[in-house]
Amino acid sequence: MAILDILEFPDTRLRTVAKPVDPAAVATPAFQSRLDDMFETMYEAPGIGLAASQVDVHERFMVIDVSDDRSQPLVFVNPEILEREGEQVYQEGCLSVPDIFADVTRANSIRVRAIGRDGEAFEMAADGLLAVCIQHEMDHLAGKLFVDYLSPLKREMVRKKLAKRKRA
Ligand code: GNR
Ligand code: NI
Numbered sequence: 001m002a003i004l005d006i007l008e009f010p011d012t013r014l015r016t017v018a019k020p021v022d023p024a025a026v027a028t029p030a031f032q033s034r035l036d037d038m039f040e041t042m043y044e045a046p047g048i049g050l051a052a053s054q055v056d057v058h059e060r061f062m063v064i065d066v067s068d069d070r071s072q073p074l075v076f077v078n079p080e081i082l083e084r085e086g087e088q089v090y091q092e093g094c095l096s097v098p099d100i101f102a103d104v105t106r107a108n109s110i111r112v113r114a115i116g117r118d119g120e121a122f123e124m125a126a127d128g129l130l131a132v133c134i135q136h137e138m139d140h141l142a143g144k145l146f147v148d149y150l151s152p153l154k155r156e157m158v159r160k161k162l163a164k165r166k167r168a
């Protein structure tokens with residue numbers, strides 16, 4: 001297993017649109033070990049989700065665990081949102097935008113289809129934090145970050161704050 005480096009805003013590699021994963025590749029040892037590395041990196045950070053884009057792998061998959069005791073690992077390969085309903089506002093953070101938090105409005109409940117760790121397709125309903133996290137991770141796969149929902153002025157403030165912190 002390995003802890004992977006997480007790209008940070010405004011790194012332009014975070015803007016890459018991820019390509020679909022070949023479903024037949026999911027069961028391979030190489031892909032499974034990549035999932036292990038993603039979980040290890042996410043738990044160590046610590047975070048509740050990690051998209052492949054954040055570790056400079058531009059393929060459509062992500063790992064999530066929103067449970068308090070870190071006991072419910074979820075894998076989403078080639079995720080698709082089938083239905084979205086309602087709205088919720090959640091104060092989001094991102095491992096690629098460290099120590100910045102801002103309110104983002106997203107769908108309150110969603111229905112998702114994806115391929116799981118076993119290579120089999122599944123569907124699930126999600127609401128609350130899990131729904132937020134799935135939408136946040138899917139944004140990463142599309143090259144999008146939560147700071148994109150902020151005004152240009154606020155996003156510029158975030159960029160300056162991170163640049164200043166890097167210099168310090
Ligand atoms: O760890 C994370 N916490 C979080 C909190 C609110 C909304 C979204 C997230 S996802 C984030 C990990 C991360 O950056 N995933 O891409
Ligand atoms: Ni993120």
